[in-house]
Amino acid sequence: MAALIPALQNFMPPLRPRDPEEHHRAATPLELLFDLVSVIAVASAAAGLHHGLSEGHALEATLTFGMAFFAIWWAWMNFTWFASAYDNDDTTYRLLTMVIMAGSLIMAEGIPSLFSATPDFTTVIIGYVLMRIAMVVLWLRAGCADTAHRKTAIAYAIGIALVQLYWVSFMLFQPLSSGISYGMWAIGVLLEISVPAIAESLTSSTPWHRHHIMERYGLLNIIVLGETLLAGTLALRETVEHFDIMLVHTALSALVIVFSLWWVYFLPEEHLPTRSLRRALIWGYGHFFIFASGAAIGAGFAALVDIITHHSEISVLAGDYAVAIPVAAYFLSLWMVRDRYICKGISIGVLPGFALLALLAPALGLGLEGVAGAAALAAIARSRLQAVPAGHSIPQNN
Template identity: 45%
Template structure:
């Protein structure tokens, strides 16, 4: 091999599919850097949700948060699954990934205006920049993989058409914005469904599971930040009640971490329908965890008399996302359990929605999650020590 050939191969390699059974496949430094930049977008969404909820703009908060978080989650998810199948780590791939990171930062910068003014212009531009990088990568994959060329071209064409739709949406009258968003979001999530019918992409199950675990840690970090704010508020205001709230919030976040990572070996199903359900269903888990952080911040504002909501409403800002998390986690990871394990999480989600009616909603929710973790530990221990007779 000549020196010029070696240099060319380090700059550009054919984007051939990686083996789905490749040993020791872990997240790369580039993927971790990509995730780090998404911290900004998640923080912007959580912070904007917190302020909307504290001002009692509940309907606006819910719609704005779910739409903004969709853009964040969908952009992250598409990069993650593509990288699992085709990451070549050559210079061209690194450049296209950095372009996508730039799009993520543009998207994050547009989050506040999307909440306050329903202006999705900046978010749309950032989202389209990210997806242009995705189109380039799919075209590279089509050129280097004849056996999966139809799949890659379907992705490239589908993504490109939908991005044109997002840009045209900006020219629509204000009243058409939300219906157009729903249509385009549905079109976006259908692109993988249609493309994968032409041939399954060879993603790595252990790598995907690790990437989802890492993003779970990112959104948990937003909740940890809210606890830190609660402690700071207790120190600054001399309010001892905030110390108890901070302790309860810490138990809630620790419990969410424990419940999600109780079975770290959970892998996405290999069949298309199961993998899509698993991958798409995590939208609820990610959005719910980040919303828990916003809810804890609202609870702090309420105790400081800085929020325009009742104590019960403040309790629901934490209880509702916790209930969504429990149901989503059960649907994705725990439906196969039998006996008490089958109904434990749905029952806990219902009880979580009752806690705002109690005198101390957040501590009551923390106690409920503590009990849930304890019961799951007992059940797991019994399952491990149960020897068939």
């Protein structure tokens, strides 16, 4: 792999590292377009979960949703951290980014086949591997110019390429039983998440920009929460055809929940106050559960609309829990990546406490309104009990 460096230096202009302390660093139009493409794949995965929940196959649909969402999120995350360190916006960089976008669209096309009775991973893996091959080229470009992090860049390129061979073998071994498919997917996930941990430990961390990364994650969170707003709109649209007060309650609850989740995420405290590799990995990887939970909430609301309009045979209680469980998971995941590091005193228990309340609400007969109330109270309590008072610094814990 290292022998390709001289050839790339002659063929492409250098991809020099960005300044990690650059002022006013913000998301680029190309990154925003990348997010727009990614949301199509997210919507496809959420739709599969929605239909699985409505048909009474919650466990299978949730596992398949997790598999699909990981592929979408991991490709997005890897590109985002790379772009934070090396985005030079030249022609080659733009074209390779567009190749990654094309792979994401191919994945979105293949996601419905994962939710069928006999899952077919072919299209999803083809799209995913295409995205990752483009990342191999980008890392090799980075290794050409960034001599300080050349070992890291080459390690990324080699690691990503080897894992793609694993995914191709997974595809060629189809059809597989569900158990074997889940097991092989879990092995692939472990291989994927080990690549950054190994590569970044070889030299000092690549020059990613803290505020840029936090902005990029925040933008994707907004996009994911949009799935819940979409489900709320679906409930309102159904009221036009046949009015049902439960649909109105569902739409209002969707608004309250999405506003509350947005509020607790975008508090004044910085999510990532240190460049520690350990903290960055926990924060970066932990967001998988935040993003997946946010998308799952929208699927749960869509399933509730099916129940209310008699397009599903599952109970309303099951539909309430299709929302309550991911709401609780969202709060617990946010606590895991942020609050347990920066909160002191009573504030450290706010999100876990209201996660438990959201889970108890349907069982106590409070229904969806109880879940929405728990989310709203969590936003109020967490906002009033800010981890860092005005004028104080954020703890720099690793």
